[in-house]
Amino acid sequence: MATDVIRFEPILKRLIWGGRKLGTLLGKSIGEESDYAESWELADHGSDVSRVAEGPLAGVSIRELIDADVVGLLGTELGDVERFPLLIKFLDAERVLSVQVHPDDALGVELVGDRGKTEAWVILDTEPGALIYAGLKAGVDRRALELGLERGEVEPLLHRFEPRVGDCVFIPAGTVHAIGAGILLVEVQQMSDATFRLFDWGRTGPDGKPRALHVAESMQAIDFKRGPVEPVRAALERERWGTRERLVNCDYFSIERLDLREGATGVGSAGHFTILIGIEGGLRIEGGGGSTLLKRGETVLLPAAGGEFGVSADVEGTVLVVRPGRGS
Numbered sequence: 042m043a044t045d046v047i048r049f050e051p052i053l054k055r056l057i058w059g060g061r062k063l064g065t066l067l068g069k070s071i072g073e074e075s076d077y078a079e080s081w082e083l084a085d086h087g088s089d090v091s092r093v094a095e096g097p098l099a100g101v102s103i104r105e106l107i108d109a110d111v112v113g114l115l116g117t118e119l120g121d122v123e124r125f126p127l128l129i130k131f132l133d134a135e136r137v138l139s140v141q142v143h144p145d146d147a148l149g150v151e152l153v154g155d156r157g158k159t160e161a162w163v164i165l166d167t168e169p170g171a172l173i174y175a176g177l178k179a180g181v182d183r184r185a186l187e188l189g190l191e192r193g194e195v196e197p198l199l200h201r202f203e204p205r206v207g208d209c210v211f212i213p214a215g216t217v218h219a220i221g222a223g224i225l226l227v228e229v230q231q232m233s234d235a236t237f238r239l240f241d242w243g244r245t246g247p248d249g250k251p252r253a254l255h256v257a258e259s260m261q262a263i264d265f266k267r268g269p270v271e272p273v274r275a276a277l278e279r280e281r282w283g284t285r286e287r288l289v290n291c292d293y294f295s296i297e298r299l300d301l302r303e304g305a306t307g308v309g310s311a312g313h314f315t316i317l318i319g320i321e322g323g324l325r326i327e328g329g330g331g332s333t334l335l336k337r338g339e340t341v342l343l344p345a346a347g348g349e350f351g352v353s354a355d356v357e358g359t360v361l362v363v364r365p366g367r368g369s
Contacts (some may be wrong), residue, residue, distance in 0.1 A: 052081035060135025067338030082340035085125035116313035116345030158229035168223030175270035196283030200269035215264030305353035
């Protein structure tokens with residue numbers, strides 16, 4: 042039974058819109074290429090399955106850990122679980138991503154045989170003038186979007202804003218969105234890769250041909266009632282050790298941001314797993330019979346069997362605390 046903090050090997054993805062910030066700003070071991078787009082920190086999707094990076098369980102996959110002791114790893118609150126329910130990744134958008142939409146669970150199963158994809162982003166770094174596209178502008182309906190696609194004029198229909206470091210953007214399934222060039226972020230999402238590409242800015246792929254679009258599927262998936270999406274505005278709660286922000290609480294996951302200045306706080310539960318993502322500084326995690334340091338750009342899993350863990354910062358540090366949601 043795993044009771045200690047578990048650290049996994051990142052799964053690196055090279056894509057046409059990637060850059061080098063996963064290495065230069067987050068310390069990932071990347072090669073010489075300039076198209077490193079994603080670091081999958083915790084995954085159990087198809088052939089992309091996370092493996093333990095160190096310790097007596099080194100090399101063991103997250104799938105094998107679940108098979109060996111699902112309750113000890115995930116807890117008792119999730120019910121019958123076949124695979125890990127969340128995907129954690131860092132993204133470096135050196136170039137703008139395609140305009141896309143993710144289906145909900147029912148449509149995802151119907152169209153691609155995968156779960157839906159609700160996600161949230163926390164901005165880690167942004168260049169001047171970088172944009173987030175989140176939702177359609179008020180009043181944009183299906184016909185207006187169809188006309189925009191026919192004319193190749195989609196950008197004017199998208200709600201956009203310049204993000205700030207620390208912004209959290211919640212993207213429920215059915216929301217049209219794109220990550221603009223010059224943004225580094227961490228993404229928390231359902232364990233799914235169900236993505237429909239609606240518009241790709243007229244560019245070509247590595248083979249010189251336009252990348253495939255999924256317009257019909259996108260139109261089925263879009264929630265035209267949603268409208269513009271703004272960054273989450275969470276109240277800052279003062280604690281004896283620092284501050285807490287409750288950023289997202291949806292059916293699939295919850296996200297809190299803890300800024301630790303002094304003292305320690307408890308995280309983790311015997312009822313469910315907990316994920317910690319290092320955002321700034323260094324944090325010490327105590328529990329499960331051991332102690333480990335969490336730095337910026339690192340992700341760890343606290344198994345349910347470990348119960349509550351202590352988190353503290355020698356000077357100061359910021360961590361995202363991710364827990365499974367009600368519908369996971």
